[in-house]
Amino acid sequence: MIGRYLVRFSALGYVAVILVAPVALIFWRAFEHGLGPFWAAITTPDALHALKLTLELAVVAVPLNTAFGIACAIAIVRYRMPGGGLVNAIVDLPLALSPVVVGLSLYLLYARDGWFGGWLTRHGVQMLFAYPAMLLAMLFISLPFVVREVVPVLREIGIDQEEAAATLGSSAFTTFRKVTIPAIRWAVTYGVVLTTARCLGEFGAVSIVSGGIAGRTQVLTQYVQASYENFNLTGAYAASVVLAGLAIATLVAMTIVRPKEERSGNRDA
């Protein structure tokens, strides 16, 4: 009995100290002087632009990584390709690699004297310190989530249902649309939620390639850092609250998705 309480207490205590306290503090500091200063801080042109840019990048990165994530998962599970195991491992790279390293490698590729940068600059394409490189960084960082969620579900459902659809006269595309997608839909949803959270919170890789020019190439996380460094603490706290709010919203979305997945995803044959 005591052991059980000990485990429970230490687990909850740990979570409270490590996770809850800092986030709660952010909220407290942001609203310390009431709603007015908070509202003023997040409606400055730079803050609004940072929020808009962050959402714009996510809106492109999430669908791309969802579509290609599903394709990657199918390739990994369904096709015995040479080096399939390697692909499976490489997909995890963004989880293992520090975002700063990712940012740096993109920088080296697209800088004026980099591998692709020279050619692109000559053809008038500005990658670095602009939208394209920021998007690439975000795509790189958030690639694994959909793949990681979908792969085990695809493995578990096997090819039986797809084969059954084929013998019933269903084309490959119809089978994908009517059989495969519904079977993996909760895994995809969960993956999308995680991808979104990762995109919104991305800092390291993006900050290296974006240049962080306020009102132009600054995402919300960078806005937090810049505000903090410029002693605009209210601005930093307010933007942090927006980020935390978005994160909490994704968490809530996740918990709404979870039980449904358990109800319909695990219907056993």
Next chain:
Amino acid sequence: MAIETRNVTKRFGDFVALDDVSITAQSDSLTALLGPSGSGKSTLLRVIAGLEVPDAGDVFISGKEATAVAPQKRGVGFVFQHYAPFKHMTVRENVAFALKIRHRPRTEVRARVDELLELVQLTGLDRRYPAQLSGGQRQRMALARALAPEPEVLLLDEPFGALDARVRKELRAWLRRLHEETHTTTILVTHDQEEAMEVADEVVLMAKGRVEQVGPPSELYERPANEFVMSFVGPVTRLAEAYVRPHDIEILLSPDGADAEAMVERIVHLGFEVRVELVDAEGERLSVQLTREAAAELELAAGDVVWVRARRTRVFA
């Protein structure tokens, strides 16, 4: 519609699943592919359905070469071993699947699904999900789903494999009746000889990727081509060099005309029949099947010394 495979060979890596297999299933017949696991029977069924591409050989459906035809275009209904239900669809949606993707009018789909559900005795369960059905119900739903597009050929992979003994027996009789109603050329894969004997017009007995014997159930039982067939399709016991069915052995109380002497080791009463386990002079065990009356007349007891005579034996070279 007749189905034929000619010299079909299929390998998975080093494993030869099918080795030069040629079989024919007559139009409107019910053929059983019988064999132990690893005999290649399921692989052969999947080759016929187009789910596996053979390394060599050809498949003909209704006299037309079908080896390179996609499974979608073969007009084949397939019932999978674990039924492969579409888990996110209701029973009705499952059965309607083949009709919906063919864009049949809604009223027609409705009517056809109702008719099929009645045929497989699932009327009233149409709004359930596969997870809410029993094994037998799921099996019948899979069958209705496969029958929906009116396939020329019905292929069943261990259709009763995952069900308990009582349900299996019921479904077997039901399947036979269904076959008589629909007259669809049917091939059924099973490892259960009793099942094959009971439902099939013709049995193809396979082992290690090869066909051992083809014939009606009675022929396989009465005239087995080899030792494997004899022991696979029914109980068998050995008397010196010969193979005998346990019901083809007589127990005698005197040595006159007997083939061998033996001692009664155990007597098992199985209701209608009585099984007598014997040990001969060399210590070899043999088993004899008697009717209850015959056993009662002999008044046997464990430890008795008796003589046995085989009515018919088979010796394989």
